[in-house]
Structure formats: structure tokens, C-alpha cells
Amino acid sequence: MIEDKFLPVCEPSLLGNEAKYVSDAVSTGWISSSGKYVQAFETSFANYCKVEYAVGVCNGTVAIHLALRALDIGPGDEVIIPSFTMISTAFAICYTGAMPVFVDCLPDTWNMDPDAFRKKITSKTKAVIPVHIMGLMCDMDAISNIASEYGIKVIEDAAEAHGAEYKGKRSGSLSEISCFSFFANKNLSTGEGGMCLTHKPELFDKLRYFKNLCFPLDAAREYIHQDIGFNYRLSNLHAAVGLAQVEKADEYKKMRSHNNMLYRKFLKEVSGIQFQKDSDSIYGHVHWMNSIIVDKTKFGKNRDELMAYLKENQIDSRKLFAGMHRQPSLKKYGCDMSGDYAATDFLSENGLYLPSTSNLKEAQIARVSDTIFNFANIKVS
Ligand SMILES: *Cc1c(COP(=O)(O)O)cnc(C)c1O
Numbered sequence: 001m002i003e004d005k006f007l008p009v010c011e012p013s014l015l016g017n018e019a020k021y022v023s024d025a026v027s028t029g030w031i032s033s034s035g036k037y038v039q040a041f042e043t044s045f046a047n048y049c050k051v052e053y054a055v056g057v058c059n060g061t062v063a064i065h066l067a068l069r070a071l072d073i074g075p076g077d078e079v080i081i082p083s084f085t086m087i088s089t090a091f092a093i094c095y096t097g098a099m100p101v102f103v104d105c106l107p108d109t110w111n112m113d114p115d116a117f118r119k120k121i122t123s124k125t126k127a128v129i130p131v132h133i134m135g136l137m138c139d140m141d142a143i144s145n146i147a148s149e150y151g152i153k154v155i156e157d158a159a160e161a162h163g164a165e166y167k168g169k170r171s172g173s174l175s176e177i178s179c180f181s182f183f184a185n186k187n188l189s190t191g192e193g194g195m196c197l198t199h200k201p202e203l204f205d206k207l208r209y210f211k212n213l214c215f216p217l218d219a220a221r222e223y224i225h226q227d228i229g230f231n232y233r234l235s236n237l238h239a240a241v242g243l244a245q246v247e248k249a250d251e252y253k254k255m256r257s258h259n260n261m262l263y264r265k266f267l268k269e270v271s272g273i274q275f276q277k278d279s280d281s282i283y284g285h286v287h288w289m290n291s292i293i294v295d296k297t298k299f300g301k302n303r304d305e306l307m308a309y310l311k312e313n314q315i316d317s318r319k320l321f322a323g324m325h326r327q328p329s330l331k332k333y334g335c336d337m338s339g340d341y342a343a344t345d346f347l348s349e350n351g352l353y354l355p356s357t358s359n360l361k362e363a364q365i366a367r368v369s370d371t372i373f374n375f376a377n378i379k380v381s
Helices: 018-027 036-049 060-070 087-096 114-119 140-149 201-211 236-247 249-266 303-312 328-333 342-350 362-376
Strands: 053-057 078-082 099-103 125-128 153-157 177-181 194-198 273-275 290-294 351-354
Touching: 018 236, 036 053, 036 194, 036 236, 053 060, 053 201, 060 087, 060 153, 060 177, 060 194, 060 201, 078 087, 087 099, 087 328, 114 140, 140 153, 194 201, 236 249, 249 290, 249 362, 290 342, 303 351, 303 362, 342 351
Parallel strands: 078 099, 078 125, 125 153, 153 177
Antiparallel strands: 053 194, 177 194, 273 290, 290 351
């Protein structure tokens, strides 16, 4: 019975043409990055995000590195990122030799605080990378206005926000270059995969150039390379899965939001359980991971105790990200770890995410919620 099974925190939902397209790729022999699915996936995802140009790459981390390289960011430069993000945002900056600089998040949206961003700008700041955390859109107008005031490039890390909208515009369409991940747990997945989007043809060319070892774009293959490039190519097999995923993107988005609505409904009566701010008419939310904050004084137990209890009851969960200012790797690299990141620390210490697979059943969400109820010793009325 499904209710008794171990409930993983997230599995890919492959409910459409994935197997059909992959077996087509295999049976025709097109398994490298030269097959037709790469372009089909790029075009369909670009259309979905309402952006002109797309460059598929092999994961989301390198998508961010590629975007930074295409914008000529390197040693001596500073790039501002939220402290509350996944490590990839910071590491991609380190790959270029530039320095990541952290900004605390807002306690309600968990997204980068635009006022704190302004305070971190120096003469070395070349770019800012807002991250639409957990699928909730950042305040893109505020961030873009400050950035243009100082001549700073904006790169969206939209790895958690496929299809989210801000003032009716899609995530990934609101910056110079945007970056997506299609890792197994993301709202759309190719297993491993990523993409850069841009409105600008000259950036499109640079992205394609650096992605493919700096082979000249339109010349015959001469094996003469003017710059140091990367092999960040996406395979046709992964792209075949990706095309099928984009065909059902709206369905997956609806499922994720429906699941989040159910969690909010079922957990409403539990005191001491808080959620991230939900979508409103301006800020869309595509609910990547169903995240909650445990307030020990009201809930009676802390986050780690709740996670252990969930595990005993065959339910997997994960802690929210640890802040960038807490990463030994970034300290060793030379980042400034000082400063006030109270909102990030609060989330890292008290937050977790619950099972979030797109096609979860209502009964499974009820089971998770009931388990949380029981642990808090609160009776459902
Ligand atoms: C998942 C994720 C990435 C990296 O994606 P990978 O495909 O795993 O390399 C980057 N940024 C954020 C915010 C993410 O959540």
C-alpha cells in the first residue's frame, strides 16, 4: 500500500513522451549533443519562458559559470548573491576567479533584500545574481533598478523557478542572462541538465562559443582556439527528456502548486509551523520544495526533532540550505564572511522541506501533515 511506503523528498515525474523521445534518440544513434532534441528542447523552453535565445548545458551550476564568463566577469570583480541559496550560485563565481559577496534575505519572502544589496555595492561590483528561492519570484524591479543605477549586470538564477511569473513576465526573461537547472528534483527535470536564456544575440553567440570549447561558431573546423572554453554540452538523450518535460510544464506547475496549497491547508491549525510567503498578484510562486519553519516555542519541538520523527514514520525531509557565510569552502577562497545574516541563519536552523514530488497524492500529503500534527500533539478539529 502506497501509504506505508517510505516517502522520498522528491522524485522526477516523467509522465509524458520521455521514453518515446529517448528511445527515438537511441534507435537513430543520435546520443551526443548533435541530435535534434537539443535544439527542440532549447526552442520549446525558450518559448515557454518567453525569451528569444536558449543554450542548453549539462547542469545548472555550469549554466551560471557560462553566464558569468559570457559577461566577462573574472578576477578582481565582485558578484553579489543572496546568502540564502544553494552552493552552486557561489561556486560558479569562484570558477571565474571573481569574489562572491553575500546579502541577507528577507524574513517573509526568503529572497534577497534589495536594500541590503545596495549597501554591498563597491567599485568592483560587476554583477548581481538574484535567486528565485524555492520558486518565489524576487523583487526584480527593485533589484534591476539598483543594478542599472550602478551599471551592474543582472543574472537570474532561476534554477528553482521554472515558469514562475513576476508582473506577468516569466522567470528567466527578466535579466541579461538567466540560468536554469534540470536536476532530478527540479520542477522540470532531465536528470542532469541546465540552460542559459538571453534576449541578446551577441550574448547568445558568446554562450554558444564558450560552451563548446571556443570552437569558432560558423567557421569550418580548423582546431584553432582563440580563447579558453568549456565543454558544457547537453546530450541529445537528456534533451529528449527535457522536450517531453516542457510539453507538460503547465501540468507540473499546477501539480506543485496544488500540493503546496494542500500542505498549507492541512498544516494551518498547527501552531509553530510557518510557510514562505505565497504568490500574490505581483510575485508568482511555483513551489519547488514544500518548505516549513518550525518555531520551537509554539510547536513544542525543534526542527531536528521533527525531522527525526518524520524519518521514524517513513517520511524523508531535508534541512533548508546553510548560508553562504557559513561555508568553509568560501571562507578558504577568501570571501568576507562577516556581517549580519540573521534571516538566513534563522531559516537554516529552523527550516526543512517536506516531500515535494509533482505527482504526490493528496493521501500522501495528508499522511505527512497528520504525522506533523501527531508530533505536536494537536488534535484535528
Ligand atoms: C539546483 C540549483 C542550482 C544548480 O543546479 P545543478 O543542475 O544541480 O548544477 C543552482 N542554483 C540553485 C538556486 C539551485 O537550486
